[in-house]
Amino acid sequence: ETGVTQSPTHLIKTRGQQVTLRCSSQSGHNTVSWYQQALGQGPQFIFQYYREEENGRGNFPPRFSGLQFPNYSSELNVNALELEDSALYLCASSVGGTGNTIYFGEGSWLTVV
Amino acid sequence: RKEVEQDPGPFNVPEGATVAFNCTYSNSASQSFFWYRQDCRKEPKLLMSVYSSGNEDGRFTAQLNRASQYISLLIRDSKLSDSATYLCVVNGGTYKYIFGTGTRLKVLA
Numbered sequence: 001e002t003g004v005t006q007s008p009t010h011l012i013k014t015r016g017q018q019v020t021l022r023c024s025s026q027s028g029h030n031t032v033s034w035y036q037q038a039l040g041q042g043p044q045f046i047f048q049y050y051r052e053e054e055n056g057r058g059n060f061p062p063r064f065s066g067l068q069f070p071n072y073s074s075e076l077n078v079n080a081l082e083l084e085d086s087a088l089y090l091c092a093s094s095v096g097g098t099g100n101t102i103y104f105g106e107g108s109w110l111t112v113v
Numbered sequence: 114r115k116e117v118e119q120d121p122g123p124f125n126v127p128e129g130a131t132v133a134f135n136c137t138y139s140n141s142a143s144q145s146f147f148w149y150r151q152d153c154r155k156e157p158k159l160l161m162s163v164y165s166s167g168n169e170d171g172r173f174t175a176q177l178n179r180a181s182q183y184i185s186l187l188i189r190d191s192k193l194s195d196s197a198t199y200l201c202v203v204n205g206g207t208y209k210y211i212f213g214t215g216t217r218l219k220v221l222a
Contacts, residue, residue, distance in 0.1 A: 002158075035212075042215055044212070045211070050208075101162065107155075
């Protein structure tokens, strides 16, 4: 396995609520990125954290926010949940720098009702 | 035009067949290319990186054509276990990895 762990694996939230998803990166990896994958689509880049700083962001609204901790683990927070936020949320870790292979955790399935 | 485009399939092929997928990308400055495999309701897993000179890993061969801006994946002697979605991934030398929507392959007994 990749050594990237995510929690929780499945959760159901009500529209308007807030959710926090967690990720522990592979040992030795200092970069974490988050992706959203809707059914039938490829993963869409949300943002990336490198050494506790956000260093890149995709086309997602500010209600999607994150953190990276000194041990390189990370959180994804989504406020004011909308039905369209229902998706698989994937965390990927890599060694810093561009073009390196990224390794995914098993993902968190979020259903918003 | 999408940044990374793939034929969604599905490609239904018999066991033992050879099948090929293409993926086109729009950013000519893209530097790194990968194929990932994703099983139903699972996370994507790295299948292989794609190098300029092409590379092979057992029954799998990946090619890069920079002039025409596409990458390809060839699977020989298909197995039932190859049934999955194959995701093309392109990195333009930044933090952002861009995924195609994936090509579904179903290998039939």
